[in-house]
Amino acid sequence: MAEKFYVATSPHIKKNISVTKVMWLVIAALLPAYIHTVFLFGMTTVWVSLAAVGGALVSEAFMQLLFKKKITLYDGSAFLTGLLVAFNVPPTIALWKVALGSAFAIIVAKQLFGGLGYNIFNPALAGRAFLMASYPADMTSGWSAPANGFLSLNPAASQAAADPAVVKFLDSVTSATPLNALKTARAALNDPGLEDQARHVIGELFSGESVINAFLGKVGGCLGETTALFLLIGGLFLLVAKLADWRVPAGYLGTVALLAWAFGGIDGLFTGEPLFHLFTGGLMLGAFFMATDMVTSPITAKGRWIFAVGCGVLTFTIRMWGGYPEGVSYSILLMNIFVPLIDRYTVPVSFGEVKS
Amino acid sequence: MLTFKGGIHPPEGKALSEHKPLKRLSLPDKVIIPLSQHIGAPAKAVVQVGDEVLTGQKIAEAAGTISANIHSSVTGKVIGIGEFPHPVAGRGTAVVIERSGEDRFFEYPTYTVETCGREDFLKIVAEMGIVGLGGATFPTHVKLSPPSWKKVDTVILNGAECEPYLTCDDRLMQEESRKIALGLLLMVKNTGAETGIVGIEHNKPEAYEKMKEACAPYKELKVALVKTKYPQGAEKQLIDSLTRRKVPAGGLPLDVGIIVQNVGTAFAVYEAVYEGKPLIERAVTVSGEGMKDTANFITRIGDTYERLIDEAGGMKEEAGCLISGGPMMGFAQVTARQLPVIKGTSGILLFTRKQLPGYEESPCISCGACVSVCPMKLLPTQLVTLVKNKRFEEAGEMNINSCIECGSCAYVCPSRIPLVQYVRLGKGALRKISARERAKKEEAK
Structure with a gap:
């Protein structure tokens, strides 16, 4: 008979769950969207996400060393922050800027507030806000591949438009994200010369085809903005798994x-x-x-x-x-x-x- | 299905022992009977070393209003009174009795439900040392004699047995349903109540059928199924499930006209009244993955954990943790040696080292899991933060004293924070603070 038993406070059984497990499961929930993004943007996605996750992990380890805390990279929280930063930038942004965004997320928004559990702001979003403030041009333009042709504007209408203002307007809405296009079109509603075109564009944007394109990711946007369907799948998994x-x-x-x-x-x-x-x-x-x-x-x-x-x-x-x-x-x-x-x-x- | 809000569904673990009928354990050669086996003041010993005692003879007397008598569980000789391990208190004074050959019972008068009046009834329950057998061990006669201005209309019999692994109440309901029903009837009649309800979790259909059959002849008695959910057997939750009445914070079931008793207690009440038998035995489940085999025993109080474990089949090599009671609210023990079964011992559970949860605490990530499972609708994580920062009064304002310490929060916590432990710390600190304030007021007078 064992002399001494292990003694601890009640309850003596625990649910098979841990912070580490929660974090990695959320990361798993992002996988469908991630894979879809790789299909959309190719290796760009991989490089951007590597830069973002790498930046987050290095920053986390650095800060934990600096504060003489236990290094907890295995818990997945920094990995998740990095991945979410990657989902929040356009595919054309310079990799070092992505890494910098992750570093801001981890160092300022997370570790300076006390680390996991103590931060007030969502670190990944703080990283995005930092990038928006620092590199607004990189963050709001350069929507690539899937952006082309998400509007099926009547080519005749644009060709017929002799007015350079109309041409400029149409150019700007066709090379933007749907929300950019909507914003531009709404602004143009007040311009008598553009009103008809703007109404037409908004009609196009709100059309069934456009909505389906947006749902399936055939539109411009940040890495994680273009895959509504796959984010929904991952999101439903989070709900079912009660995460x-x-x-x-x-x-x-x-x-x-x-x-x-x-x-x-x-x-x-x-x-x-x-x-x-x-x-x-x-x-x-x-x-x-x-x-x-x-x-x-x-x-x-x-x-x-x-x-x-x-x-x-x-x-x-x-x-x-x-x-x-x-x-x-x-x-x-x-x-x-x-x-x-x-x-x-x-x-x-x-x-x-x-x-x- | 009848239930309450909040709570958890831990793995039941009951399959290990639910099919094992209650087995009367052979008499031990020696019993160790602690003087504190109930909530309240420890009983005062009325025997001395060398005294001969009969089975059921009183060996210690209730000391004060909230206390209970204690009886010898064997026929033999008192060979010592001293410090022994105690499954709840750690250590405590106990009377050691060595058994002589025979098992002769001390004789008490017997009654039936027809002949037992209210006064006799309360006297018997007090005299026979009956306490709540669900684990809390509150003296039953105190619970059954509410002040005259509190009207009781319902006695609830707790057959939920919501603690995982424990099956002794389940077996008792299946095998002694008639006696339990009569015990409940005695309590209903003698407290002026109109109804007695037996609440049973729906994972015990056989017990439900048996109890329903046994209660059928009495129009006062009802049996109800409640959802299998922890802590369904917690007093306030069971009352809520069965009657939708909410016991006020800081109040007692009496405040909503209800008395709750465990099924084991009803059985003990029956034996005391009908057979003149004091509380010297109880049903105990010996189970857990650390056991080679499992059992449900009827055992004498004062027999040791060590012997029960051996009699059930012995523990495995890899057993690493011994729990007295259920895994959610039970007490971890250092050793089984000379550790006596007391009135509140509902289970003896052995878990393997592998089963032990990691206790390394990581920071709270505010997932809110503790909030959603708390059956008392508290904010456990905030209580813990307040206690950690020694802001005890604020924890008091957040109703820390309403916590029933069921452990649901700690069970679901992904950060492995021992929430219940922090709450206990906070409650203790609050008690000290209010004691100090009372003392100050006294001085001021």
């Missing part, structure tokens, strides 16, 4: 869809195309993989609804009336700020507690 709370994507996507339907049209209320807004830009990535980041989202069920709806309102507001065509990353970063406040005011009434 993300369904309330966040449901509240986020639902809010954007509702607002897009109500206010997104050009012929008055409730003429918008919600599916266009759901499948374009970074919304799928943001709703399933960024807003659900455990560390930077609320812990209460009610808080998660508030957080998700807030993200949705901000995203649509920026898309419609803001200075940027896309607002997912800033919306989530802004809502990150409110998380402690939301948690504080959504403390559930405990069992048997009498509300005073």
